[in-house]
Amino acid sequence: MDRGIKISLGMHAGLILAVILADSLTVPRPDRRPEVTEVALISTADFAALVEPRREQPAPSPEAPAAPEPETPPPPPPAAEDAPEPPPPPTQADEGTSDRPQAAVVDEAPPPPDASLRPVQRQAERVAPEAVPEPDPEVQTDRRDQAALVPDDAPADTPEEAAPEQEATAREAAATETVTEATDISETEAPRRTATAPEVSMRPVRRPERPPTPPVTETARAEPQPERPATQTRPEPEPAPEPDGPSASAIEDALLAALDSPDDAPAPSPRNANTRSGDLSQSDIDMLRLAVEDCWNVGRLSSEAMQVVVTIGFELTRDARPVAESIQLVEASGGSQPAQRAAFDVGRAAINECGRNGFGLPSEYYDQWKEVEITFNPARMSVR
């Protein structure tokens, strides 16, 4: 045996000996049995009783800085007599988060994506030019969306000034075309035909540059505006994010104009500001058309009646309500006589239904809209 081998053997033996001695010298002699904690089975109700008081604890105040000195830990919740050791008090990092046991985390898991939000056309009882998502079931359906208005607690000066209470309403869910059972929704043009989901996620829009204030034209404000005490006394509002730039100021202007105008003098309508003086604006005409469209329900018509084009003439009162006795058939083409009669009935119902509260046309142009002829052409609806 050469010398190298002897040295190697010696060093290996030394190493082994050192490991054995080190293990016996450094490790205390603990009880090698695994640590056992006694547990007790509790019912769901008991568990809820354990965690419920903690849920009701007020959330930590956001102003509270990081406590330099440890706060007194909250008293432990009442526990069953045979309950194991109470859980350790939450650490500072756990403040503000739920202290419920892990099992409760399941309840807090984010819900799966709502299938109703898939961007596809949905079956709906109503088909309308504009898709409308399913309204809140607790909100009354109506022909238009409107927020709930609750009168202020403060009594009004006069009973007449008290704003009537208004319930929130939402339009009935609608699709833009009939969706049958056989419609393969995977083949639909999802973004364009969305019925129940927004087309894109909402992003805060960049506030556009405020355009220079245009000079007030004669058309827009025919009379010099008097002093606006309300404007002077109104506190300067905090700059708030505006949804769409000019619209907010337009609304404000309209409100101010309405407030400043004397009761007996109708304020000039801003909608006519961009039209020739003395003409009914295109937006007013569109408003009338859209109002009638909203009530023109062709769902009951036969396929033959859906090929009938009828023109219906009628007169309007000064508050833009249709005179029922004046509604008459001016012209009808296509289909049999029963089909034409049904088509006329549907058109007449649309005029009456949506004109019941007036079409909101500007009374200063009454001469231009006191007589109306509407041609109802359902050709585009027959393919819905």
Place this chain on the structure above:
Amino acid sequence: MTRIARRPFLGLMAGAFAAPSQLLAQSGPLRIEVTEGVIEPVPYAIPDFLAEGSGAGDYGARITRVIAANLSGTGLMREIPASAHVARISSFESPVQFADWRAINAQALITGAVQVSGQNLNVRFRLFDVSSGQQMGDGLQLDGRTDLWRRMAHRVSDQVYSRLTGESGYFDSRVVFIAESGSRENRRKQVAVMDQDGENVEFLTDGSALSFAPRFSPSGERVLFTSYETGFPRIYLMDLASRRRQVIGDQPGTMTFAPRFAPDGNSVIYSLSVGGTTDLYMLELDSGRRYQLTQTGAIDTAPSYSPNGNRVVFESDRQGTSQLYVMPAGGGSAERISHGQGRYSTPVWSPRGDLIAFTKSHAGRFHIGVMRTDGSNERLLTASFLDEGPTWAPNGRVIMFTREAAGGDPVLMSVDITGRNLRRIPTPGPASDPSWSPLMS
């Protein structure tokens, strides 16, 4: 184009004396065109028909419920429940307070009254357009036996439906179908007939032999069906009033099936299978003469006449897979009209003549669909594990068919030709193979 009325000349005369500025401002009525609208059920109110006299009992309420079920069942109308009514109808003749009905957004109002004298029932009704406050059409009254009160309710429903939609109704009609019972291994299939709403079911065969494919005659008085009484399928013709039946078109050594009446009711078109091929034949019922219409060596079956009787649509596998073809009623060159993917079968010509309903199977799904008679504008209305055997309502607006879920029993369903209002037809048990009658006379 019909010019019904024109603006009164008087307005022009008055305008001539108006100030020049006004003349410039007003150049006739404001004219707009509306091309977009909505499709939704029309809300209507139908208070219980008044029971006039002591003998009327609850006929008024029962008739009212049948009418409401019919109208609401179309999916085109929606009943406003009586609990929401503000006004009460105390007299059939008293004027209607339309404001009360507008307040609940009713667009149509149906009022009525019933009288009973012995076994005779008298029903009167009126239909109003609430928005205009006008009566729609003339009021009508019907007389009949008290045991026919449901039919009278259906006839009132047809009148209301027709006035509101501009097309004839389909409520006073019946459906012949196969009522199934027993286990799948020992299935019992009987020919049965019922009202279109599932009421008044009657069995036409005793179920001792399998029966299928019943078809109404154009008059609604007779029924064709196929039965395995002899072990081979044969076609039977039954008179509904007497329940007498006879075999037609039988030829020893052949199988005959898939019969359907010609629109005039004087002849029957059917399939005859012999030697592995199936061809179409036409049988004159009076003379018994038979004419072979196809001879291709393929399987030609499920024929259906166009309403005018000039053409026939049928299914054939002459080009490999089952497709739809149209040929002259007397036979001759057939034109393929189905060109989509999958297999097409059981075509039925619409009573209006404008559409053909069919069964389509594709990608493991069955569909009921419609297409124009030249095969264009194909639209699938349903989709399920198994949909088949469409039949048209007398007015061509609704289609009834058989639906079967995987491992389930067959049921009858109906759907509007727009694909809306898919609903199940109540039957006493499993049911299949419906055939709609014409409107009852």
